[in-house]
Amino acid sequence: MAVTMQDVAARAGVSIKTVSNVVNGYPHIRAATRERVEEAIDHLGYRINETARSLRTRRTDMITLAVPELSLPYFAELADSVIQAADARGLTVLIEQTGHGRVREVDVLTGKRRNMTDGLIFSPLELGPEDLALFDVDFPLVVLGERVFGAPADHVTMNNVAAAKAATMHLAALGRKRIAVVGGHEGEQVGSAALRTTGYRQGLEAAGLPYDPALVAEAGLWHRSTGAEAMGRLLDDGVEVDGVFALNDALALGALHALHTRRMEVPGDVSVIGFDDIDDARYSVPTLSSVDPGRVQIAQTAVELLVARITGAETGPYRRVIPDSRIIGRESTGDVPEGGEGRPVAVQQGGIEQVAVAAAPAPA
Amino acid sequence: MAVTMQDVAARAGVSIKTVSNVVNGYPHIRAATRERVEEAIDHLGYRINETARSLRTRRTDMITLAVPELSLPYFAELADSVIQAADARGLTVLIEQTGHGRVREVDVLTGKRRNMTDGLIFSPLELGPEDLALFDVDFPLVVLGERVFGAPADHVTMNNVAAAKAATMHLAALGRKRIAVVGGHEGEQVGSAALRTTGYRQGLEAAGLPYDPALVAEAGLWHRSTGAEAMGRLLDDGVEVDGVFALNDALALGALHALHTRRMEVPGDVSVIGFDDIDDARYSVPTLSSVDPGRVQIAQTAVELLVARITGAETGPYRRVIPDSRIIGRESTGDVPEGGEGRPVAVQQGGIEQVAVAAAPAPA
Structure with missing residues (x-):
C-alpha cells in the first residue's frame, strides 16, 4: 500500500500540515523539524502525489x-x-x-x-x-x-459567556426575578448551550438572584417548535416565570408563541430575550430583543x-x-416603545488571541 | 482555436445535448440527426475532449x-x-x-x-x-x-395562478371586500409576481369583487422589511383594507408587523394570507395562513x-x-381558534405534462 502523508507525519511526530509544508517548500520551518520530516520521507519511501499537488496549487x-x-x-x-x-x-x-x-x-x-x-x-x-x-x-x-x-x-x-451573562443581567435590571432559560442541554460540557448557560448562571449571580433548576427548560434542537414546547411545558407545569432568556432566537420566537397562546403579555407579564439577532427579530410581534453576536x-x-x-x-x-457582541433591546423587553427601532443596550468587547494548539505538535 | 461542441451543434442545426448524445453513443437518436452531427464533426474537425469525457462519466x-x-x-x-x-x-x-x-x-x-x-x-x-x-x-x-x-x-x-386565485377567494369567502395584494411587480410579465398577481385578479373576479389598482402594494424584493414597508405605505396612504394576500410569507410577516404597529387587529380588522408555508407561519403571532406549494x-x-x-x-x-398545493388556514384568517393547528381549507390539483421545448430544435 502506498505510503501516505499521514504515515510520514506519524513517524516524524509532526502534524500533517507540517509534512505538507516541508513537501511544498514553505519557508519558516525549523531546521530540526524539516530534518525529521525528510528522514521520515526517505525511510518510508514516501512519494509526493504530483497530481494531487498540481491540483492543490491550481x-x-x-x-x-x-x-x-x-x-x-x-x-x-x-x-x-x-x-x-x-x-x-x-x-x-x-x-x-x-x-x-x-x-x-x-x-x-x-x-x-x-x-x-x-x-x-x-x-x-x-x-x-x-x-x-x-x-x-x-x-x-x-x-x-x-x-x-x-x-x-x-x-x-x-462572546458566548459574556453576552449570555449580559442578557440575563439586562432582564434582572428590568426587575425580573424569575428568569427562565430556554434551550438548555443538561449535562453537556461543550458547545453553545453549555457556554450560554454558564453565562446565564453568572448573570443571575451578578444580579444576586438564586439559580433554580426548575427554571431551566431543556430543548435538544434549537427550533421554533422546540422553543414553543419547552416554554409551554414550563408554563403548564405551573413554574412562575417573569423573564425568559432563550439560547437562540428561533427558541425565543417559539417561546413568544407559547406565551401568546397562554394569553401572557410580553413584555407586560414576561420579558423575553433571544440570541443571534436574526432578521425575524425585527418583525416578530412583539419585536424580539436579542444578542447580536457580530454575525x-x-x-x-x-x-x-x-x-x-x-x-x-x-x-x-x-x-x-x-x-464584539451587543444586546439589542426591542419591544419584548420594553426597551423601545411599540413600533420603535431596536437599540444596543450593552456591548461586550471581543478580541484577537493566538490559538494554543492542543494535543498535537504545533505546526512548524 | 479549438472547435467546440457549440460549433458542431450550430452547423448541424441541433442542440448541444444532441451533439453530446451522439458523441457519447446514446441510443434513441434518429439516423438523420446522427448523420447531420457526424457530418458536422467531420467537416469541422471536432475532437472529443477525452479528459472532459472521462470526467463526465466518472x-x-x-x-x-x-x-x-x-x-x-x-x-x-x-x-x-x-x-x-x-x-x-x-x-x-x-x-x-x-x-x-x-x-x-x-x-x-x-x-x-x-x-x-x-x-x-x-x-x-x-x-x-x-x-x-x-x-x-x-x-x-x-x-x-x-x-x-x-x-x-x-x-x-x-400551481401559482390557481393557488393565488384560491387564496384570494378564501379571503373573499370570509367576507373581505377590500383585498390588498402585497409584493406586486408592476409591468413584469414573467415570474412568480406576475403569475400570482394574475391569480389574485382571477380570484377577485370569481368572487365578484372589482380590481382596484390602489390595493396593489409594490415590493421589489420579497423580504419582511419590504413587506412591512409596502403594507405601511398602503395604510399610511389611507387606503381602506380588510384583507391582505401577500405574494410570499416573508412579505406577509412584514405586513403583520406593519398592521400591528398601527394597532390594527388580525384577523379582526384585516385577514392576512401568505404564500410558501414556511416554518415561521406556524409560530408567528398570530399564526399565518398560507399557500403550501408542496415544497x-x-x-x-x-x-x-x-x-x-x-x-x-x-x-x-x-x-x-x-x-398539488393547499391553502392552509390559521389564525390570521380566523380559520382556527387561537392556539389551534393549521388545517387545509382548499386543495389545487397538480399534474405532470410533457415539456414543449421552445425555440431550439428538440433533443434527439
Missing part, C-alpha cells in the same frame, strides 16, 4: 462553507454574509449542510471533496474536543463556533483569515477572533 | 443546487428538503447562492463549475424566456420555478428527475411536474 477561486442546518435562520444568514464577503474578493462559495450527522462532519474534513475548493470554513455541531486530530488537515481551514478549541486552524467564535464580522473575518492562508499572505501562528 | 455522487438567496426562508427550507431527498439516495448537495445577479446565474449554467458535480437543480430569478438557449446544456439539469418555461430540461414548478414534493421530484437523467434511467421527453 486555484479554483471557490471556497466551501459547511454548516449544520440552513433552515436555522442564523446559519442561513451567516451563509449569506459569508457569500457577500467572499464575493467582494471574487470568490464563489459552495455550501454544504452537514445536518446533525457526525459522519457528514468527518467527511467534510477527510472526504474526497476536501480538495475541490481552495479552502474550508467549517462550523461543526457534532465534532468536539475529542476530534481535534481530524482538524489537522492539509488545506486552508477556518473553524467557526464553540465546539472545538485548540485545533490547528484559525478560529472565529463568539457580519464573523463572516468577514472568517473569509479574510481563509484568504490569507490560501494566498500564503499569512503563515504565522493561528489566531482566534471574537467580534 | 460519477461524483454530488449534485448542485443553485438558488437565489438562502436568507429567504423559502429557499433555505427548499435547500433542506433537497438535501434530505438527495441524502436518501446517497448524494451530497453543494449549494450555490446566485444572489440577485444575472452574471452569477449565467455562470451556473456555463461556468467552469458546471461539470464538478453529476447534475444541477437550478432555480433562476434573473434569467427569463429570452435566455432559453443558455439552458441547452450538456449535463443533467432540472429547472425550478416559473421564470423559464420550455427549456430543454425537466421542470418542477408550482417537499418539489424537492423530492426534482431530485428524482435529476437522478433519472444522471443514471440514464430516463432518456425520454422532458417533463414538467406541478405538485
Whole structure:
C-alpha cells in the first residue's frame, strides 16, 4: 500500500500540515523539524502525489462553507454574509449542510471533496474536543463556533459567556426575578448551550438572584417548535416565570408563541430575550430583543483569515477572533416603545488571541 | 482555436445535448440527426475532449443546487428538503447562492463549475424566456420555478395562478371586500409576481369583487422589511383594507408587523394570507395562513428527475411536474381558534405534462 502523508507525519511526530509544508517548500520551518520530516520521507519511501499537488496549487477561486442546518435562520444568514464577503474578493462559495450527522462532519474534513475548493470554513455541531486530530488537515481551514478549541486552524467564535451573562443581567435590571432559560442541554460540557448557560448562571449571580433548576427548560434542537414546547411545558407545569432568556432566537420566537397562546403579555407579564439577532427579530410581534453576536464580522473575518492562508499572505501562528457582541433591546423587553427601532443596550468587547494548539505538535 | 461542441451543434442545426448524445453513443437518436452531427464533426474537425469525457462519466455522487438567496426562508427550507431527498439516495448537495445577479446565474449554467458535480437543480430569478438557449446544456439539469418555461430540461414548478386565485377567494369567502395584494411587480410579465398577481385578479373576479389598482402594494424584493414597508405605505396612504394576500410569507410577516404597529387587529380588522408555508407561519403571532406549494414534493421530484437523467434511467421527453398545493388556514384568517393547528381549507390539483421545448430544435 502506498505510503501516505499521514504515515510520514506519524513517524516524524509532526502534524500533517507540517509534512505538507516541508513537501511544498514553505519557508519558516525549523531546521530540526524539516530534518525529521525528510528522514521520515526517505525511510518510508514516501512519494509526493504530483497530481494531487498540481491540483492543490491550481486555484479554483471557490471556497466551501459547511454548516449544520440552513433552515436555522442564523446559519442561513451567516451563509449569506459569508457569500457577500467572499464575493467582494471574487470568490464563489459552495455550501454544504452537514445536518446533525457526525459522519457528514468527518467527511467534510477527510472526504474526497476536501480538495475541490481552495479552502474550508467549517462550523461543526457534532465534532468536539475529542476530534481535534481530524482538524489537522492539509488545506486552508477556518473553524467557526464553540465546539472545538485548540485545533490547528484559525478560529472565529463568539462572546458566548459574556453576552449570555449580559442578557440575563439586562432582564434582572428590568426587575425580573424569575428568569427562565430556554434551550438548555443538561449535562453537556461543550458547545453553545453549555457556554450560554454558564453565562446565564453568572448573570443571575451578578444580579444576586438564586439559580433554580426548575427554571431551566431543556430543548435538544434549537427550533421554533422546540422553543414553543419547552416554554409551554414550563408554563403548564405551573413554574412562575417573569423573564425568559432563550439560547437562540428561533427558541425565543417559539417561546413568544407559547406565551401568546397562554394569553401572557410580553413584555407586560414576561420579558423575553433571544440570541443571534436574526432578521425575524425585527418583525416578530412583539419585536424580539436579542444578542447580536457580530454575525457580519464573523463572516468577514472568517473569509479574510481563509484568504490569507490560501494566498500564503499569512503563515504565522493561528489566531482566534471574537467580534464584539451587543444586546439589542426591542419591544419584548420594553426597551423601545411599540413600533420603535431596536437599540444596543450593552456591548461586550471581543478580541484577537493566538490559538494554543492542543494535543498535537504545533505546526512548524 | 479549438472547435467546440457549440460549433458542431450550430452547423448541424441541433442542440448541444444532441451533439453530446451522439458523441457519447446514446441510443434513441434518429439516423438523420446522427448523420447531420457526424457530418458536422467531420467537416469541422471536432475532437472529443477525452479528459472532459472521462470526467463526465466518472460519477461524483454530488449534485448542485443553485438558488437565489438562502436568507429567504423559502429557499433555505427548499435547500433542506433537497438535501434530505438527495441524502436518501446517497448524494451530497453543494449549494450555490446566485444572489440577485444575472452574471452569477449565467455562470451556473456555463461556468467552469458546471461539470464538478453529476447534475444541477437550478432555480433562476434573473434569467427569463429570452435566455432559453443558455439552458441547452450538456449535463443533467432540472429547472425550478416559473421564470423559464420550455427549456430543454425537466421542470418542477408550482400551481401559482390557481393557488393565488384560491387564496384570494378564501379571503373573499370570509367576507373581505377590500383585498390588498402585497409584493406586486408592476409591468413584469414573467415570474412568480406576475403569475400570482394574475391569480389574485382571477380570484377577485370569481368572487365578484372589482380590481382596484390602489390595493396593489409594490415590493421589489420579497423580504419582511419590504413587506412591512409596502403594507405601511398602503395604510399610511389611507387606503381602506380588510384583507391582505401577500405574494410570499416573508412579505406577509412584514405586513403583520406593519398592521400591528398601527394597532390594527388580525384577523379582526384585516385577514392576512401568505404564500410558501414556511416554518415561521406556524409560530408567528398570530399564526399565518398560507399557500403550501408542496415544497417537499418539489424537492423530492426534482431530485428524482435529476437522478433519472444522471443514471440514464430516463432518456425520454422532458417533463414538467406541478405538485398539488393547499391553502392552509390559521389564525390570521380566523380559520382556527387561537392556539389551534393549521388545517387545509382548499386543495389545487397538480399534474405532470410533457415539456414543449421552445425555440431550439428538440433533443434527439
